[in-house]
Amino acid sequence: MRLGIDAVIVGGGPNGLAAAIALARAGRSVRLYEARETVGGGCRTAELTEPGVLHDVCSAIHPLARSSPFFSQLPLADHGLEWIEPPIQIAHPLDDGTAAIVRRDVDATAGSFGDERDAALYRRWMRPLGGDWDLIARELLGPLRPTAGLRHPVRLARFGLPALLPASMLARRFRSPAARALVAGVSAHSFLPLSAPMSAGFGLALLVSAHAVGWPMPRGGSGRIIEALAAHFRALGGEIETARPVRSLGELPPHRAALLDLTPRQVLALGGPRLGRAYRAQLARYRYGPAAFKLDLVLDGPIPWANPALGEAGTVHLGGRLEEIEASESATHAGRVADRPFVLLAQPTQFDPSRAPTGRHVVWAYCHVPNGWTGDATGAIERQIERFAPGFRSLIRARHVLRPRDLERYNENYVGGDINGGLQSWSQFFTRPAVRRDPYSTPDPSLFVCSSSTPPGGGVHGLCGMHAARSVLRGVLR
Ligand SMILES: Cc1cc2nc3c(=O)[nH]c(=O)nc-3n(C[C@H](O)[C@H](O)[C@H](O)COP(=O)(O)OP(=O)(O)OC[C@H]3O[C@@H](n4cnc5c(N)ncnc54)[C@H](O)[C@@H]3O)c2cc1C
Known part of the structure; x- marks a missing residue:
């Protein structure tokens, strides 16, 4: 029997959106759930102080977004990114x-x-x-x-x-x-x-x-990167639900793959026993910076x-x-x-x-x-x-x-204020979030991690999401 949605994504940061786009571009049906009123994670622009004054809440400067081998393939300029x-x-x-x-x-x-x-x-x-x-x-x-x-x-x-x-x-x-x-x-x-x-x-x-x-910086603020990614995703047929914090995988509609734009602490809470003892022990040892x-x-x-x-x-x-x-x-x-x-x-x-x-x-x-x-x-x-x-x-x-x-x-991903999804030390650089041949996979073949807690780590580049989507397309959505 074929299940309703090919992939669900939990979390609409740059990596969640990148994973969603990579899967939608491969012809898969994708729905993304974001806890807050808007998607964006660490890449939003808001009037934090006075009306008409636009602040970048988190990221502001974007060498990695501009040169990302994934974002550069996307028609983001057509969706207003300058x-x-x-x-x-x-x-x-x-x-x-x-x-x-x-x-x-x-x-x-x-x-x-x-x-x-x-x-x-x-x-x-x-x-x-x-x-x-x-x-x-x-x-x-x-x-x-x-x-x-x-x-x-x-x-x-x-x-x-x-x-x-x-x-x-x-x-x-x-x-x-x-x-x-x-x-x-x-x-x-x-x-x-x-x-x-x-x-x-x-x-x-x-x-x-x-x-x-x-x-560089985007004209109008970092949020423009996200607006362009979300518009492209929707144009590909992708669906986004905002103001929808996911507290259990059981509350999601039937799906073949779930990708979590989350850090190990939340992955542990959501994945539960499906993740197996050894993997759970590794996630529990994961270090925040x-x-x-x-x-x-x-x-x-x-x-x-x-x-x-x-x-x-x-x-x-x-x-x-x-x-x-x-x-x-x-x-x-x-x-x-x-x-x-x-x-x-x-x-x-x-x-x-x-x-x-x-x-x-x-x-x-x-x-x-x-x-x-x-x-x-x-x-x-x-x-x-x-x-x-x-x-x-x-x-x-x-x-x-x-x-x-x-x-x-x-943003629950900023555990203790760590903005990179975990310490970026030599021991956690290539092996985040756990030591596995494919760091985006988990012991549950339908569950994947796509956040900056996977290689190559923090920053707005979407590469964690892109690599996670590839892992899904090599595996459960082959
Ligand atoms: C102050 C600051 C400055 C920064 N400066 C820069 C910079 O200049 N350049 C740069 O490249 N990077 C910068 N960064 C880092 C960058 O913002 C992050 O590395 C990047 O956003 C990580 O993307 P992500 O998709 O992995 O996760 P996130 O951006 O953290 O997105 C995760 C999303 O998941 C949502 N979520 C969490 N839990 C749930 C749940 N249970 N259900 C549904 N949704 C959920 C969150 O609300 C969030 O929208 C900065 C970050 C901060 C905080």
Whole structure:
């Protein structure tokens, strides 16, 4: 007997939608259930503070969405998605007024270090890697595939070998404070201590992406990515039910496959005994990482950066020198928040006037704090901005704060405020959520995991969803 729906998806984040689209494109009937009033997960835009001021609640900057081997196949532009690329992808200011400035052009970036030897090293390192980005995204952003290394040994080793290093070690190959700080800042996106193996890999991938595809933002806010994905899914015949939290698989209509855009804690609760003892034990051991402390601001003018070049940057990393960022990330892992935490900041209204009424400016910022932390980092984040932009605080007209527990209330996937669906350490990178040949499958042949708790992990790229859908199409929906 053929059951009613081929596949149900629980959770409408970027990965749930990607899985849904991949299955619908393969001709399968798909229905997606989302707990909140709208789909989107960590990729929504909302009026958090004042009417007409559009804040990105979670993700803001999208090198991975723009270059995702899955999203790039989809007609998202036909559904209104338009990318804005700032002239400067990333800026990292220092206290002396200088800054590492990452432009698409490798030479221009290297020139900002103020050190000829470092500039030459950066050029030698980045030029070939920039050309390898498509290969890196295709072969390394997903489950571990040993055959990839056999097909492209030199090009993948060029990226893969330094990627295995701790970021502290990679940064110290440079001698200028600007180049070192830049490597530390991009690597801190991993949420790992910079002394951890593979922390350099995150930084390296993000730097290469800045040169290869840029660090863009969608016009109108991140939610536009989701609107375009949802519109494409519906155009393929897919169905979406919102305001529909799924608390038991038994409440879903008859289906052949269920894909969970959820992290191990919720997979355990929903899957129950069907998952088998050994797999359940692995999920129970799964480790969540540090949390984000998110701050959204509305200003009465642009941020008055001491270094005016920073006004052209979409993303600004605030943390000063390498040593300070190392201390900030180590403190988070030791259960503390540094007095001067590393802050990631985006300033969308510099490039997109549709985000706020004339004269007002939006600031998106967060720092890393221990998982479940209940303190208040608002002042610390604002001091870090003021440090590099004297007078900034006097421009603040509204604030919105999301502490780790608020993030978890907003989206159950953010366990303790962890925004990456689990710690992205070397031991959980390729094997998340459990050690299995196919990490998207479970011992129940009809049940799959498609969230960022599977390879390649956090970020808006849809690749977890795409790989999970392929696993379903190889298995129960063959
Ligand atoms: C503050 C912050 C900043 C970030 N910045 C960036 C950035 O700049 N760039 C970037 O690429 N990424 C960024 N991220 C990370 C990114 O948002 C996530 O990695 C991404 O959204 C993960 O997608 P997902 O589909 O796996 O899960 P999610 O986006 O978490 O989606 C899961 C969905 O499932 C729903 N759900 C949960 N439980 C149930 C249930 N029982 N029944 C039905 N529905 C359910 C949730 O409501 C949610 O909509 C950021 C995240 C945060 C919080």
